[in-house]
Amino acid sequence: xxxxTFDPTAGGPPPEQRPDDGSRRTxxxxxxxxxxxxxxxxxxxxxxxLAAYTGKVEGATEMKLKVNGSIRTLRLEPRVTLLDAxxxxxxxxxxxxxxxxxxxxxxxxxVDGRRVNSCLTLAITTQGKEITTIEGLAxxxxxxxxxxxxxxxxxxxxxxxxxxxxxxxVACVQEGHTKNDAEIREWMSGxxxxxxxxxxxxxxxxxxxxxxxxxx
Amino acid sequence: MNNFAFQTAASAKQATGxxxxxxxxxYLAGGTTLLDLMKLNVLQPSQLxxxxxxxxxxxxxxxxxxxxxxxxxxxxxxxxxxxxxxxxAISESLLLAASPQLRNMASIGGNLLQRTRCGYFRDTAFPCxxxxxGSGCPxxxxxxxxxxxxxxxxxxxxxxxxxxxxxxxALDAVLHLESAKGKARRVPLLDFYLTPGNTPxxxxxxxxGELITAVTVPAAEHARKSKYLKVRDRASYAFALVSxxxxxxxxxxxxxxxRVALGSVGTKPWRAQAAEQLLVGKAATEANxxxxxxxxxxxxxxxxxxxxxxxxxxxxxxRALQDVAG
Ligand SMILES: Cc1cc2nc3c(=O)[nH]c(=O)nc-3n(C[C@H](O)[C@H](O)[C@H](O)COP(=O)(O)OP(=O)(O)OC[C@H]3O[C@@H](n4cnc5c(N)ncnc54)[C@H](O)[C@@H]3O)c2cc1C
Ligand code: SF4
Ligand code: FES
Ligand code: FES
Numbered sequence: 412x413x414x415x416t417f418d419p420t421a422g423g424p425p426p427e428q429r430p431d432d433g434s435r436r437t438x439x440x441x442x443x444x445x446x447x448x449x450x451x452x453x454x455x456x457x458x459x460x461l462a463a464y465t466g467k468v469e470g471a472t473e474m475k476l477k478v479n480g481s482i483r484t485l486r487l488e489p490r491v492t493l494l495d496a497x498x499x500x501x502x503x504x505x506x507x508x509x510x511x512x513x514x515x516x517x518x519x520x521x522v523d524g525r526r527v528n529s530c531l532t533l534a535i536t537t538q539g540k541e542i543t544t545i546e547g548l549a550x551x552x553x554x555x556x557x558x559x560x561x562x563x564x565x566x567x568x569x570x571x572x573x574x575x576x577x578x579x580x581v582a583c584v585q586e587g588h589t590k591n592d593a594e595i596r597e598w599m600s601g602x603x604x605x606x607x608x609x610x611x612x613x614x615x616x617x618x619x620x621x622x623x624x625x626x627x
Numbered sequence: 628m629n630n631f632a633f634q635t636a637a638s639a640k641q642a643t644g645x646x647x648x649x650x651x652x653x654y655l656a657g658g659t660t661l662l663d664l665m666k667l668n669v670l671q672p673s674q675l676x677x678x679x680x681x682x683x684x685x686x687x688x689x690x691x692x693x694x695x696x697x698x699x700x701x702x703x704x705x706x707x708x709x710x711x712x713x714x715x716a717i718s719e720s721l722l723l724a725a726s727p728q729l730r731n732m733a734s735i736g737g738n739l740l741q742r743t744r745c746g747y748f749r750d751t752a753f754p755c756x757x758x759x760x761g762s763g764c765p766x767x768x769x770x771x772x773x774x775x776x777x778x779x780x781x782x783x784x785x786x787x788x789x790x791x792x793x794x795x796x797a798l799d800a801v802l803h804l805e806s807a808k809g810k811a812r813r814v815p816l817l818d819f820y821l822t823p824g825n826t827p828x829x830x831x832x833x834x835x836g837e838l839i840t841a842v843t844v845p846a847a848e849h850a851r852k853s854k855y856l857k858v859r860d861r862a863s864y865a866f867a868l869v870s871x872x873x874x875x876x877x878x879x880x881x882x883x884x885x886r887v888a889l890g891s892v893g894t895k896p897w898r899a900q901a902a903e904q905l906l907v908g909k910a911a912t913e914a915n916x917x918x919x920x921x922x923x924x925x926x927x928x929x930x931x932x933x934x935x936x937x938x939x940x941x942x943x944x945x946r947a948l949q950d951v952a953g
Contacts (some may be wrong), residue, residue: 465641467634467674489633489675492662512663513729525702525731531662532732535633536655536677579728588727600863601726 474538478503479547485534493537494518494529497544505545505574509603516602519575520544526582528601545574548581557581560615568606576602580616589620628665632674636681639838643807645676646836654678654838656698656737659729664742668751669758683736683840686710692846693717697736697803697839701791702727704735714844716853716872720794723857726864736839739792739802739816740831743785744866746770756782757827764827772932773866776940778894779928783827786891787820788866793890794855796820796898797872800844807836816842820895830895849874849884856947857890858939867891869940871947877911887923887948892940899923902944911952913945920944 471486478501485500494511497503497520509517511530518530521543548555557580560566567573579602583589588598595613604612632649636642646652653672655661656679664670684696686707693714695704704710705721725733747753747765754762766774766784775786800816819831833839844850853874859865870890876883885906889897902919909915920941927937 465635465637467632467645469632470630488630490628490630511666513659513726516726516728519728526728527732528659528728531657531659531729533633533655533658533662533675536635536658536679583727586727597863598727601728 468535472535474535476501476534476537476542477540478542479544487534489533489535491534492530493520493522493532493534493542496534497529497542503544503546506578507571507574509572509575514603515572515575516579517572517575519578519602521578521582524582524585526579526601543578545578548577555581556619557584557615560618561612564611564615564618565608566612566615567604567608572602572604572606572608576604576612580612580619583616584620589616592617595620628662629668629671631672633677634674635677635679639681639805639840640809642676642678642681642838643805643809643836645674646807649674650835652676656734657700657729657732658737659725659733660737660741664749667749669742669749678838679734681838683838688713689843691843692850693844695735695842695844697841698734701725701730701733701735701738705730712851713846714794714798714850714853716794716797716850716855716874717791717844719855720790720857720870720872723855724790735791735842738789739795739819739839739842740833741789742830744773744788745785746773748785757785757823757830760826760828767930770932771930773868773891774930774933775894776892776927776929776933776936777889777897777924778822780823780825780827780894782825783823783894784930785823785827785894787830787893787895788891789896790855790857790867790870790890792816792820792896793870793888794853794872795842795844796896797874797886797888798844798847798850798853799886800842802839803841803843804833805838805840806834811840816896817898822894847874847884848876849886852876852951853886854947854951856943856950858943869936869943871940871944873944873947873951875906875911875948875951877952880910882906882909882911882915885919887919887944889923889940889944892924892927892936901925906948911948913949916945916948916952917941919948 471488473486476483497506507517509515513528513531518528519526520529523540557577583598589595592613595616651673655675655677683698687694701721705718711718748755748757753765756764774784796816802814804812855872857867857870867890869892872888874886885903887899887902902923905919924937
C-alpha cells in the first residue's frame with residue numbers, strides 16, 4: 412500500500428472524449444473548441460471581492476467564476492472543487508480527473524496565470540480570479556502554439572493527460588523552466604502520462620520555448 | 628467529501644473568531660493537505676475558514692536573518708533570490724517537494740502542518756491510533772517500508788513526511804504564532820513537533836485555533852553553506868525515502884559549526900545535535916562525517932520493511948556533508 416506512488420499504468424478512468432473518427436487532431440480541436448458562453452456583468456474588483464465573500468456560506472450558494480474570459484454564474488456548495496465545477500457544471504470537460512488527489516496533474520488549469528491542480532482547489536476560492544482551461548488556449552480556429560507543438564511532435568497517445576500537460580507546459584515556458592531537457596522534465600514532473608509520451612512532450616515544449624531545432 | 632460551511636477571513640480576528648464559534652472549523656490555506664484528507668474522510672471539519680487573504684506575506688531580510696510570511700507559496704519562497712543564495716537548503720527542500728502545481732498552491736504554514744503519508748492513516752477502513760486514538764496501529768506489524776526508525780512508540784511509527792521542516796529545523800527556525808485570543812508567541816521549530824508517545828494524535832504544540840503567521844531563520848555561515856539532499860524511489864514528484872539537511876562552517880579545514888537534520892526517518896523532523904557536537908572542532912573529512920552519521924542513527928529501531936533506511940540515511944548524510952564541505 413503506497414498511496415504516494417500513484418501509478419498511472421495501473422489503470423484509471425478511460426479517456427471519455429475519444430474523437431469520432433479516431434483522430435487525435437480532431438480530439439485536440441474538440442477539446443479546445445469555443446463554447447457558447449453567457450454574457451455576464453462586469454467583473455468585480457479585488458477589494459469588492461473581499462467585502463463580498465467574507466460572509467459565512469452554508470449550502471449551495473451563488474458564485475461567479477471567470478473562466479476563459481467569460482463570467483459564469485453558478486449555484487454550488489462550498490465543497491465543489493474547481494475541477495468538478497468545470498466538468499459537471501460548465502461542461503468544460505477538457506480538464507481531466509485522473510486521481511482527484513493532486514497526484515497526476517490531469518486536472519491542471521491556470522489560475523491567475525499560475526498552474527494549479529483544480530481537483531484540490533475549491534471553486535468558491537477562485538472567485539475574482541482568471542481561470543484558464545485547455546478550452547481557452549486556442550484563438551478561435553488557431554491553436555495555441557503549445558497545442559500545435561504537441562500535434563507536431565506527437566506529444567500524446569490516448570490523450571487523457573494531454574489537456575493537463577498542455578496547460579502545465581504553457582506555464583512551464585512562461586516560468587522559464589526550459590533551460591534544457593532535464594529542467595523541462597523536472598518542471599513537468601507534476602504531470603504523469605501513463606502512455607509514456609514523455610520524450611515527445613519534452614520535444615514539443617523545447618520547440619515552443621525556442622530552444623529546440625523544431626524536429627522531433 | 629462531507630459538506631461544510633465556508634467563510635473567507637478578511638482579518639485574523641475574523642479567522643480566530645470563526646474558530647471560537649465553531650471548534651470543528653479548520654483553516655484553509657492551499658488546501659493540498661486539507662482537501663486531500665477531507666476527500667478521504669480522514670478529516671471532517673464542519674467549516675472551512677479561508678485564510679489566504681490574511682496579510683502574512685513577504686520574504687524579507689531582517690537584521691537577524693530571514694522572515695517568511697506563513698501565506699507565502701512554496702514556489703515563490705523556493706525561487707526567491709535571497710533564500711536561494713543565503714539559505715540554499717530551504718530553497719532546495721521546497722523545490723524538491725511535490726510538483727510545480729502543488730508548490731504554486733501550498734503555503735509555508737500549511738506545509739509545516741502537513742500530515743503523515745502512512746497508508747493506514749489515510750484509509751478509514753483501517754484502525755489507526757493517530758486518526759482514532761486507542762484503535763491500534765496496523766503499521767507496526769504491517770506495511771511499514773515508509774515508516775519511521777527514530778522517535779517511534781508502540782502506539783505509532785508514522786514518519787513526518789515533509790521536506791521544508793527538515794531544512795528549517797536544521798537552521799534553527801522560529802515559528803511566529805497568534806493565538807485564538809490574539810496573543811502572539813514564538814516557538815523554536817525544534818520545540819514545535821512532538822514524538823507520538825502515548826498521544827500520536829498530538830503532532831505539534833500548536834494550540835487549537837492558533838495561527839502560524841511567519842517563520843524566521845537566523846543568518847549564519849552554516850546557513851549559507853547548507854544543502855538539502857532528498858533520496859526517492861523515483862527521480863521527482865515523490866516523498867523522500869530519507870533526506871538530509873546539513874550546514875557547515877568550515878575554516879582552514881576545521882569545522883567551526885555544523886547543523887544536521889534528517890527527514891522521513893523520524894516521527895518528527897529529526898535534528899541530530901549529538902552529530903553536530905561531534906563535528907565541531909574536527910577536520911572536514913569523510914571519516915568524521917561517517918562517525919557523525921553513525922551517531923545520528925544511534926538508537927534507530929527499524930521495522931520489518933524499513934531496515935534499509937538506517938544505512939541509506941547514513942550514506943545520505945555523509946554525501947550531503949561532503950557536498951557542503953566542498
Ligand atoms: C501528491 C502530493 C505530493 C506531495 N509531495 C510532497 C513532497 O514531496 N514534500 C513535501 O514536503 N510535501 C509534499 N506534499 C505535501 C504538501 O507540501 C502539503 O500538502 C502542503 O505544503 C500543505 O500546504 P497547504 O497550504 O496546501 O495546506 P492546507 O492543506 O491548506 O493546510 C494544512 C493544515 O494546516 C492548517 N493551516 C494551514 N495554514 C495555517 C496557518 N497559517 N496557521 C495555522 N494553521 C494552518 C490547516 O488548517 C490544515 O490543518 C505533497 C502533497 C501532495 C498532495
Ligand atoms: S503508524 Fe501511526 S499513523 Fe500509521 S497506522 Fe500506526 S498509528 Fe496510524
Ligand atoms: S486529478 Fe490527478 S492531480 Fe488532479
Ligand atoms: S496518459 Fe495517454 S497520452 Fe498521456
